[in-house]
Each structure stands twice: as structure tokens, then as C-alpha cells.
Amino acid sequence: MAEFLxxxxxxxxxxxxxxxxxMQEYMQAFQRWIGELAAAGRLGACAPLTPSGRTxxxxxxxxxxxxxxxxxxxxxxxxxxxxxxxxxxxxxxxxCPFLTIGGSVEIRPVIDVxxxx
Amino acid sequence: xxxxxxxxRVDSLFRRESGRILAHLVARFGPHRxxxxxxxxxxxxxxxxxxxxxxxxxxxxGAWLMRAAKNxxxxxxxxxxxxARILPKVLPEDQAQEPPTDTGPLHxxxxxxxxxxxxxxxxxxxxxxxxxxxxxGFSHAEIAAAFFTSADAVEKRIVRAKGYLRxxxxxxxLDNARQVRSRLPRVQQAIYQLFSEGYHSTDATAxxxxxxxxxxxxxxxxxxxxPSARTPSTQALLALIHFSSARLDARIDAxxxxxxxxxxxxxxxNAEHIxxxxxxxxxxxxxxxxxxxHLEAAIAAEHCRAExxxxxxxxxxxGLYELLAAQAVLPAIEINRAIAVGQARGPxxxxxxxxxxxxxxxxxxxxxAKATFHAALGEHVMAAEALAAASASARTPAEAAVYRRQARxxx
Numbered sequence: 025m026a027e028f029l030x031x032x033x034x035x036x037x038x039x040x041x042x043x044x045x046x047m048q049e050y051m052q053a054f055q056r057w058i059g060e061l062a063a064a065g066r067l068g069a070c071a072p073l074t075p076s077g078r079t080x081x082x083x084x085x086x087x088x089x090x091x092x093x094x095x096x097x098x099x100x101x102x103x104x105x106x107x108x109x110x111x112x113x114x115x116x117x118x119x120c121p122f123l124t125i126g127g128s129v130e131i132r133p134v135i136d137v138x139x140x141x
Numbered sequence: 142x143x144x145x146x147x148x149x150r151v152d153s154l155f156r157r158e159s160g161r162i163l164a165h166l167v168a169r170f171g172p173h174r175x176x177x178x179x180x181x182x183x184x185x186x187x188x189x190x191x192x193x194x195x196x197x198x199x200x201x202x203g204a205w206l207m208r209a210a211k212n213x214x215x216x217x218x219x220x221x222x223x224x225a226r227i228l229p230k231v232l233p234e235d236q237a238q239e240p241p242t243d244t245g246p247l248h249x250x251x252x253x254x255x256x257x258x259x260x261x262x263x264x265x266x267x268x269x270x271x272x273x274x275x276x277x278g279f280s281h282a283e284i285a286a287a288f289f290t291s292a293d294a295v296e297k298r299i300v301r302a303k304g305y306l307r308x309x310x311x312x313x314x315l316d317n318a319r320q321v322r323s324r325l326p327r328v329q330q331a332i333y334q335l336f337s338e339g340y341h342s343t344d345a346t347a348x349x350x351x352x353x354x355x356x357x358x359x360x361x362x363x364x365x366x367x368p369s370a371r372t373p374s375t376q377a378l379l380a381l382i383h384f385s386s387a388r389l390d391a392r393i394d395a396x397x398x399x400x401x402x403x404x405x406x407x408x409x410x411n412a413e414h415i416x417x418x419x420x421x422x423x424x425x426x427x428x429x430x431x432x433x434x435h436l437e438a439a440i441a442a443e444h445c446r447a448e449x450x451x452x453x454x455x456x457x458x459x460g461l462y463e464l465l466a467a468q469a470v471l472p473a474i475e476i477n478r479a480i481a482v483g484q485a486r487g488p489x490x491x492x493x494x495x496x497x498x499x500x501x502x503x504x505x506x507x508x509x510a511k512a513t514f515h516a517a518l519g520e521h522v523m524a525a526e527a528l529a530a531a532s533a534s535a536r537t538p539a540e541a542a543v544y545r546r547q548a549r550x551x552x
Contacts, residue, residue, distance in 0.1 A: 039187045043280030044155035045352075047190050051155075054194035072195045100191055 025106050027068060027134040028113035030120070035100025036075060038127040046125075053121035061105060066116065068104030075100070100127075104134070153355070155186055158203050159278035161251060162210045167275075168250040170218060172257060172306040175275070177217045185209035249315060251276060252367055255360060256313035259327040263302055268331050269338075270295055271302040277356045287338055287349045289537075321369040328370070329378050332360050333434070336382050340389070354389060358382050365421070376425035377434035380418045384441035387414035399543055403450050415445045436465045455485035472498070476506050480513075488514035505531040509544060516551050524551050 042050060061067040075098055079088050091098065107113035110133055117129045159182050166178035185206050199205045258271040266288070273279040273287070281292040281299065288295075315321060339353025361379040364370045391409040394400050422438050440461045447453035462478035475498045483491015491514045500507045512527035528548040535541035 035191055036187070039190055040183065042187075042190070043283060044159045044186065044278035045153070045280070045283060047155040047186055048153060051190055051194050058195065070195060072191045101195060 025108060026136065028105050028107055028110070029132045029134055030103040030105060030117055031099050031130040031132065032101045032103075032120075032122050032127055033099055033130055034096040034127045035072075035122075036095050036098065038122070038125045042125060050121055050125055053124070057119060057121055058103070060119075061103070061116070066105045066107065068106065070101075070103040072101040073099055096128075153352070154198075154202060155190075156278035156352075157359075158206050159186060160276040161203070162207050163275055163278075164250040164254040165207070166210065166214050167257075167306075168253055168312045170214060171310045172312055173308070173310055174218060174221070175303055175306050177221055178214060181210045181214035181217055184213045248363060248366065250312075252363055252370070253312040253315055255328055255331075255363070256315070256321070256324055257306060257309075258302070259324055259331055260305060261324075261327065263305060265327075265330065265334065267298050267302045268327065269334055270298045271306075272331055272335070272360070273356070274299055276360065277352075279352075283349060287342075287353055315367065315369065318369045321367075322372075325370055325372065325375070328364065329375060329434070332357050332364065332382075333378060335360070336385065340385055351389065354382075354386060358386055373425045373428045373430055374432040374434055376421045377432060377438045380421035380425055381434055381438035381441055383414045383418035383421060384438060384445050387411040387418065387445060398546070402444070407449070410445065418442065418445065431464070433465060433468050436461050436468070440465075450484070453484070455481050459485055472500055472504055473506070476510050480510050483510075483514050483517075488517040492518075505534045505536070505540065505544065508534070509547075512544075512547065512551075521551050524548075 039047070039050075058067065058070060075091075076089065077091055079091060080086065081088070093099075105113060105116060107116055110131065113131050113133070117131055120129050122129060162185070163175075163178055163182050166181060167175055170178060188209055189202070189206055193202070254275055255272060258275060259268045263271070270284050270288075273284050274281070279287070281295045284295045285292040313320070313324070335353055336357035339350050339357065342350040342353070358379075361375070361382050364375050365379050387410045388405065390411070391405045391407075392400055418438070419442065422442055425435060425438070440458055443454055443458050443461070458481040459478060462474060462481055465474050466478060476495070479491055479494035479498060482494040492511060495507060495511050495514070498507060508527045508531035512524045512531065515521075515524035515527060525548050528544045528551070532541045532544040532548070535544060
């Protein structure tokens with residue numbers, strides 16, 4: 025078993041057009057999906073992120089506000105799941121309701137530093 | 142509170158709160174800022190959606206949304222005021238004050254907006270579209286689905302209606318009892334039409350059907366809670382909606398088909414709604430005004446208190462329909478009166494009554510009613526012919542399917 029990080033990209037443009045009824049349905053579907061991951065013993069850390077933040081860069085650690093990504097690339101949240109391989113992690117992510125409202129889910133294998141590669 | 146209503150509280154959180162919060166922002170910041178208020182509500186709800194999707198809701202999600210929307214509104218209005226070179230002196234300072242509740246100012250705000258939406262210069266369908274959009278949180282597409290029209294057409298209607306709202310700086314004044322009374326019939330009519338649209342929807346599978354009925358009930362309850370709007374006719378309207386709501390579930394079977402009154406299981410009718418229906422019908426009986434809501438509620442009450450179709454006091458229902466026909470000549474009333482005559486005095490009398498009705502083209506209910514009486518008399522060929530005619534003039538495929546299924550049942 026290995027860990028995979030799901031990054032939810034494009035939260036703002038995906039949710040901005042939803043009607044209250046669609047929001048209701050989406051929220052319930054997402055909560056259900058997260059609940060299913062937990063019930064299946066796959067769920068690790070999981071949280072939403074604000075669109076704002078701060079970036080430090082360079083030797084001097086110059087601080088600048090915001091991640092400055094385009095709205096469609098901005099990460100709105102993340103989830104860590106357990107799966108046997110990238111294919112399984114991809115299949116699990118296919119059930120994510122975020123896809124139904126036009127968002128994208130990026131799947132990144134987490135390297136287990138204790139294991140020889 | 143009925144089980145159905147309690148369920149809808151959790152179920153339609155975003156829709157309900159969007160209406161409540163928008164009404165509050167419009168009352169507070171002025172109808173001319175309705176577009177800004179809509180943006181503020183949408184932004185607050187998007188923020189909530191993102192957070193709540195990952196975990197549980199706060200203890201008071203409504204209060205959370207209200208605070209977020211108000212803060213956003215103040216931001217947007219300041220920005221708007223600067224660009225318009227108007228000093229933002231109308232902006233309130235109390236960002237963290239009063240928790241929103243179901244009664245008091247918030248409830249009034251919704252009523253004020255509802256009365257504003259029912260301005261006499263707006264056509265009835267425009268008033269309803271605006272109410273659904275502003276107070277019930279329906280999208281243009283959802284309104285279009287409810288009224289069998291296009292989202293574009295709805296959008297045009299809403300834009301026109303909001304043009305009127307934007308011209309005024311204050312919402313309807315509920316303290317002016319005279320004005321409340323003079324606009325009340327329009328508001329009642331809008332709620333009645335909202336409910337009818339849901340109740341008589343020809344598509345049993347459309348989820349919007351139940352939503353319209355629930356929203357109409359909620360708005361009628363708001364109306365009854367206001368001292369100036371709580372007239373006998375308002376109480377009669379609420380009674381009618383309760384009686385009809387009681388039968389909503391039993392009218393649809395497990396396969397999403399409509400169930401005829403004769404085949405409905407009366408044990409499935411909701412007893413709480415029926416009890417509330419009788420309560421408001423009793424309260425509506427003060428004064429000497431008898432509105433169509435009184436008569437329709439009384440007819441629904443007759444059905445609700447009868448043990449079966451046979452045990453129903455059909456002569457009383459015939460009498461009520463005659464009073465109703467004296468107020469307004471409508472095809473639906475004429476047909477229902479004739480059906481009641483047939484139930485009271487036999488299928489032949491029913492057919493005679495139906496024969497006297499002149500019907501607009503493309504209205505299937507007359508033929509459908511004839512079919513029922515022909516079938517009761519054993520005239521199967523004529524019943525089948527009538528159902529074929531009804532099916533041909535049905536307004537939707539789902540409606541045509543109902544008649545075709547009935548026709549198969551006769552053979």
C-alpha cells in the first residue's frame with residue numbers, strides 16, 4: 025500500500041456558477057464520498073485551503089502575498105488516500121464529485137522515504 | 142413541524158438561507174443594490190461550500206452564512222460606492238451583531254421583498270420568477286424547468302423585473318397596513334400559483350415539483366405570521382396548501398406514476414398537514430369574506446375527512462364547486478364540478494354535466510373525465526376513445542403516458 029495526494033484544482037470557477045440547490049447536492053455528494061473513503065480505511069489528511077496565502081522565495085526569503093496561480097490552477101483543498109498503485113488511486117479519484125462540477129483532481133504519489141526506491 | 146418540513150430544513154439549507162440572507166441584504170442596503178447583494182450571497186455560499194464539503198457544518202450554518210455575506214456585502218458596497226463617487230454613509234457598522242432567527246427582522250425582510258416582488262407593474266409570471274429567484278434561491282434553469290420554458294426566457298424576465306427593483310431605494314413598507322392589504326391579493330395569488338405549478342406538474346419525476354410546493358408552504362407560513370397579512374383569506378390559502386401537501390406523497394407511486402384519487406391509500410396522507418389544514422380553515426372562518434381559497438380549502442377538507450371515495454360527501458363538494466364557478470369560470474372548475482356530480486348522482490349524470498362544458502383545444506382533462514364515467518358504465522369502447530383523445534391533447538409525454546396506461550387498464 026502507498027499514499028497518494030489528491031489536489032483539487034479550480035474550486036472557485038467550478039463553484040461560482042452553482043445554484044443553491046446544486047451547492048446542496050454537491051456538498052452532500054462530497055461529504056458522502058469522503059465518508060466512503062474513511063469507511064474503506066483509505067482516508068488520511070484532508071482539508072480545504074483558502075485562495076489567499078503567502079509565498080517566501082529566494083535566499084532572503086522575500087515574502088509575497090498569494091500563490092498567484094490562475095483561478096483554474098489554484099488548489100482549493102487536498103486529500104491523502106491509501107491505494108495499491110497509481111491506477112487504483114486514479115480509479116478511486118474518478119468517483120470524486122468535484123469532477124462533476126468541472127473541477128480537476130491532480131493525483132500525486134507520495135514517496136515513502138523509508139522504502140528503497 | 143411536520144416530518145417533511147423538518148427534513149427539508151437540512152435538505153435545502155443553501156436554498157433557504159440564500160433567500161433569507163438576500164432579503165436581509167436588500168432590506169438593509171436597498172433594492173437598488175440587489176445585484177451586489179446577490180454577488181455577496183453567492184460568494185459567502187461558495188466559501189461555505191468549500192469548507193463544509195470537507196467536514197461537518199458549523200452549529201449554526203445560517204448565522205455563519207449571514208455573517209460572511211454581510212461582510213462581503215460591505216466590501217462590495219464600499220468598492221461600488223467609491224467607483225460611483227458616493228459616500229458610503231449608509232453602510233452599517235454592526236458586522237457581528239444579531240444572530241439571525243426565524244422570527245423578527247429577518248422574517249420581515251423576506252416578507253418585504255416578497256411584497257416588493259409583487260409590484261402591480263410586473264406581470265404575474267414575472268413576479269413568480271422573481272420570487273423564486275430572490276426568495277427561494279432558484280437558478281434561471283430551475284425556474285425554466287418548473288415553467289416549461291427556456292432559461293433565456295426566464296433570464297429576460299428576471300432582468301426586466303430587477304430593473305424595476307433597482308429603481309427604488311427602499312423595500313416595501315410592511316408597517317403601512319393599508320398598502321399591505323391592497324397588495325396582499327397579488328402576493329397570495331403568486332404563492333397559490335407557485336403551489337399549483339408544483340402540485341399539478343405533469344412530470345411526476347421532476348424534483349422541482351416538491352420544491353415548489355415546499356416553497357409555497359414556507360412563503361404562506363411567512364404571510365400568516367405577519368399581523369397585517371394574516372387575513373382570513375391568507376389563512377384559507379395556507380389551509381389549502383396544507384390539505385394538498387398532505388396528499389403529495391400518496392399521489393405518486395414507487396414508479397413515479399401519478400395515482401388517481403380513487404386509488405390513493407388514504408393512510409399515506411400526512412395527518413399533521415391535515416390537522417394544520419383544519420386548524421387554519423377554522424381560523425379563516427372569521428369575517429364574512431369567502432374567497433376562492435376558502436372554497437378550494439373547504440373542498441380539500443371534504444376529501445381529507447372522508448374515509449374513502451364512497452364515503453365522501455360529494456353533494457357538499459358539488460355545492461362548493463358551484464360557489465367557486467360563481468366567482469370565476471375556469472375549465473378546471475367546470476370539469477371538477479361535473480366529476481363531483483358524477484360521484485354524487487351516478488356516472489350518467491356526470492357525463493351529462495361534462496357534455497355541457499365547452500373546452501379549449503389542447504386540454505386533456507375533459508376527455509379523461511369522460512373516460513372515467515364511460516368505464517364506470519361498462520362502455521369500454523367509448524372510454525378507450527376518450528382516453529385516446531386525452532392522450533392526443535396531453536401537454537407532455539409524461540401526461541400522455543398516464544392516459545395510455547389508463548386505457549390499457551380498461552381493456
